[in-house]
Amino acid sequence: MKRQPIAFADWSGREYAAIARCLLSGRVHQGPYPVLLRERLAQMYAPSTVHLTNYGHHAIEIALGIFKRLRPERVEVIVPAYICPSVIQTVEACGLRVRSVDVQDDLNVSPADVQAALGADTLAVIAPHMYGCPARIHDIESLCNAADVFLIDDAAQVVGVRQDGRLLGTFGDAGLISFAQSKTIVTGIRGSGGVLLVNRPTWAEQANRACAALPPASGRLGPLADFLWNHVGHVYTGHSGYYLGRALAVLGRTPVADQRATQISHLEAGIALAQLGRLDSLLQDKVRIAQAYHQALRAYPRLRFPQFAPGRFLARVMLLLPEGSDFEGVRREARSRGLQTRTGYAAHVSPGSEAPKAQAMARRLLGVPCRPGMSQADVTSICEELNASVERVASR
Ligand SMILES: Cc1ncc(COP(=O)(O)O)c(C=O)c1O
Structure with missing residues (x-):
């Protein structure tokens, strides 16, 4: 059969033009695109407020931080048993306990299973739309409201899809989007962008402060080269990236992406704007x-x-x-x-x-x-x- 490779992004000339503009202007990390991206997303997601970072899971971290300050006595977070491991790691890194809930055939949690898992210790529910497939988020929102439990509408993988007329990500107290590989909007790999959506106006200022305090993006050319070589051009480059990585490691020059929370880079915000345009x-x-x-x-x-x-x-x-x-x-x-x-x-x-x-x-x-x-x-x-x-x- 004809070779059938996996694709990790759908990039057109517009995304490559955005990359070229950043490289030719010498502005990779800092520049006007993050502000433009924030404005564009704020128009789309209003009345939710938009706060940019480098990873989707850092948005979860900021939201859980706000929840913890409001209800310090509650220590458990309900999370689907089928989930990206960084979500589990984030909950635990916040000093909270994960309570797993089984998923249905669509790989999402059901409102009934979430309801059954609620307890006196429940601080929050994280409800993703796995691979973009919408969870029954409206019903989950209603039951979280009734139980006085916080809800994170985890739209890491999906942008621009609505349920009951509302965009996924805008239900509950906070939402998030990730721009890493294989999502709806892709700007690269590992730390290429994340969005916190704050759905309670009174918390916007806290989220603003948390994101403004993040260090500026740095070292993003390595992850971009890694993404282009191993995830976009892999049809042509084959396994060479693996051997290149090993050779670079021997020379002590592995392009390690920043695991810490930082601001989003000018480069990656520019790619996100190009993707949003399409x-x-x-x-x-x-x-x-x-x-x-x-x-x-x-x-x-x-x-x-x-x-x-x-x-x-x-x-x-x-x-x-x-x-x-x-x-x-x-x-x-x-x-x-x-x-x-x-x-x-x-x-x-x-x-x-x-x-x-x-x-x-x-x-x-x-x-x-x-x-x-x-x-x-x-x-x-x-x-x-x-x-x-x-x-x-x-x-x-
Ligand atoms: C459902 C879900 N939530 C959160 C995340 C975390 O996003 P990031 O990798 O940008 O931290 C992911 C990443 O794959 C995800 O799939």
Whole structure:
């Protein structure tokens, strides 16, 4: 089959032009784009207020800091058992306890399960829209209000999608967006941008102060080069980035991204503005690709697409392999035929909780290519190859 690589971003000439403008003007870290980006997002998300940082999980950290000051006696945060590990690490780094809640087929928590997990210690609920698939955030907001518990509407992976007429990210007390790889808006990798949305006007000033106190961005050219080489140009550069990284490490020159919270760079804010200018087409292309998978999978009923719904945007296409499949064996087999796949997150189950669905699904969820401009023929051949790989591995 034709090579079918994974894509981590949908960048056009506009994003490369933004990069060129920053490089040619010699302004990579500081410049006017962060202010313009903030204004653009503030118009879009009003009345929520917009606060920029370098990672989505730092937005969670700032929000949890505000909640803790208001309710210091409450120490538990409800988090889905299927989640990006940085969310768990952030809750724990804030000195709070994670309480895992199982997810449904759409990889989101249900209002009933959140309700059942609420207790006297619950400070907050973090409710993500996994891979962009909307959670039942309106119902979760209602039950958090009734229980007097804070809610973070985690829209890390989705920009510009509404539920009940409101943008995801604007429900509850605070929301967030991430600009790292494979999200809706992508500006690079590791620390390339994050947004805190504050949905309570009285907290805007605290969030302003927290973000204004962050150090300026620094060292962002290394992560940009890493992203371009290993995640955008990987079709041509292959595994060379891995060997280059090892060689640089020997020379003590690994481009390590700043793990600390900083301001967003001029460069990455410029890329975000270019992506926002194309938001409708970014969303529409992903809706079209999800539909193409749904169509192609009719011929392969053993492969499931649990997050699909007609017209739904999904940042990634995650398929569920048949029960009992040799997951790594299937990945290897598909790779040997030119089909690149990716894993999802490992389930995280806190002590004393149970999450059988998240654990079972995490072992079988496989990400398949959803590159810009893919045709129905591409998608059909991917599904055909994946199904054949599952069958070949099972028959060994
Ligand atoms: C649902 C969710 N929340 C939060 C984050 C954290 O975002 P960042 O990597 O920008 O810190 C991620 C990152 O993948 C995520 O998927």
